[in-house]
Amino acid sequence: MQSTKPARSNRRRLAAVVTAASLMLAAPAGVAPAMASANFPSPNGQTNISSILTYADVQKELQKLEQTSRFNVDVFTLAEAGTSVNTSEQGRDLYVATVGTGPEDVWLQGRIHGNEPYGTESLLTLLKDLGSNGSPDYNLLREKYTFHIIPMYNPDGSEENIRQTILWDDLTGSPEPGENGREQRIDLNRDWTEAGFAAKESLAFYEYWTMVKPDFGVDIHHQGLKQQWETGDDVTLSLGISLAPGGPTLPGLADGAYDVLTRQMMVHVFDELSKYGSINIDRYQVGNGLEIDIKGGVVSAMMLGLDYQGLNPEGHSNPVVFLETSGNTSDGSLGQKARGKSVRQNVLALEELLIGMATGEIQQEDPERWDEIPHQPTTGYQTDYAGIVPVQ
Ligand SMILES: [Zn+2]
Numbered sequence: 001m002q003s004t005k006p007a008r009s010n011r012r013r014l015a016a017v018v019t020a021a022s023l024m025l026a027a028p029a030g031v032a033p034a035m036a037s038a039n040f041p042s043p044n045g046q047t048n049i050s051s052i053l054t055y056a057d058v059q060k061e062l063q064k065l066e067q068t069s070r071f072n073v074d075v076f077t078l079a080e081a082g083t084s085v086n087t088s089e090q091g092r093d094l095y096v097a098t099v100g101t102g103p104e105d106v107w108l109q110g111r112i113h114g115n116e117p118y119g120t121e122s123l124l125t126l127l128k129d130l131g132s133n134g135s136p137d138y139n140l141l142r143e144k145y146t147f148h149i150i151p152m153y154n155p156d157g158s159e160e161n162i163r164q165t166i167l168w169d170d171l172t173g174s175p176e177p178g179e180n181g182r183e184q185r186i187d188l189n190r191d192w193t194e195a196g197f198a199a200k201e202s203l204a205f206y207e208y209w210t211m212v213k214p215d216f217g218v219d220i221h222h223q224g225l226k227q228q229w230e231t232g233d234d235v236t237l238s239l240g241i242s243l244a245p246g247g248p249t250l251p252g253l254a255d256g257a258y259d260v261l262t263r264q265m266m267v268h269v270f271d272e273l274s275k276y277g278s279i280n281i282d283r284y285q286v287g288n289g290l291e292i293d294i295k296g297g298v299v300s301a302m303m304l305g306l307d308y309q310g311l312n313p314e315g316h317s318n319p320v321v322f323l324e325t326s327g328n329t330s331d332g333s334l335g336q337k338a339r340g341k342s343v344r345q346n347v348l349a350l351e352e353l354l355i356g357m358a359t360g361e362i363q364q365e366d367p368e369r370w371d372e373i374p375h376q377p378t379t380g381y382q383t384d385y386a387g388i389v390p391v392q
Pocket of ligand 1: 113116220221222
């Protein structure tokens with residue numbers, strides 16, 4: 001347990017740094033397409049977000065799954081889990097659902113960016129399957145793993161349909177203004193840093209992570225519409241590793257094990273999902289041949305074994321990868337018309353990744369085949385610690 005004071009006192013300084021960062025895990029700048037996708041509906045016109053799950057919908061669905069699942073699904077808040085900080089900035093409870101009885105823990109999170117909605121639906125769909133599916137594959141998953149599913153990491157941003165969370169003043173019940181007098185929006189996926197956590201959600205989930213010490217994880221995002229390098233085909237799903245394989249950071253972690261295993265995971269997902277004609281995969285890149293290599297992203301900080309204020313004294317770390325479904329809820333993007341397809345490809349990717357890990361198939365994949373997944377030739381790394389680092 002710890003006081004929230006240190007994090008709060010870091011907030012103003014840190015918020016300025018985060019706001020200045022232009023890095024994204026979402027759409028690379030300048031890739032908006034002129035043509036509609038052959039696979040996805042036209043992005044023209046206003047995006048209708050009326051069918052996207054709200055926070056209340058998620059609470060209701062979690063409750064339903066807890067009550068109706070054949071296998072034990074446990075739904076709880078971080079307050080119930082016992083983290084010292086345990087709500088969003090605006091005071092919403094933060095939810096986790098667990099399922100499975102296995103000795104290894106798996107961390108699955110969605111909608112850390114509030115305007116990237118289908119991670120929520122994908123994880124609720126997976127939770128339903130893990131709670132009810134009696135097939136040998138699902139029996140294996142429940143026997144081998146305990147899943148920690150976070151369907152809506154950022155409830156405040158989700159309710160506002162914005163990427164970030166807004167720093168909140170509990171006393172006035174309104175945004176806490178920054179030094180410039182304006183509201184402070186924090187990208188929660190740049191907020192797990194050695195200097196501390198600007199937003200409550202970050203420290204709350206970090207504390208929970210130090211309690212769980214997962215073995216591996218997956219993080220689900222959306223990106224803008226994107227075309228494949230060379231072919232120009234529309235991409236429906238990009239596979240991401242937030243510390244670039246072979247880059248400045250990842251090969252040095254866990255004696256190189258994460259550099260190998262994260263690539264094996266993505267190679268396996270690429271092979272299995274490429275069997276579906278409606279899914280078109282490439283590698284996540286930030287544009288202009290730059291690979292992402294950020295340290296403040298949640299999944300990066302997990303791989304780096306972030307030890308904030310002695311909460312992770314033994315330096316636990318774990319590999320994590322991320323998925324980027326094309327289209328988000330910004331105007332001119334895809335919206336709900338591609339919803340079923342977007343959710344489906346995320347669920348398929350999660351299933352293949354989890355079953356591949358459980359059976360050991362992934363650990364047999366050739367990591368070098370990461371190079372075969374379509375991508376622009378790498379010219380450098382976009383970092384949050386040294387600007388752009390060219391390939392040596
Ligand atoms: Zn995102």
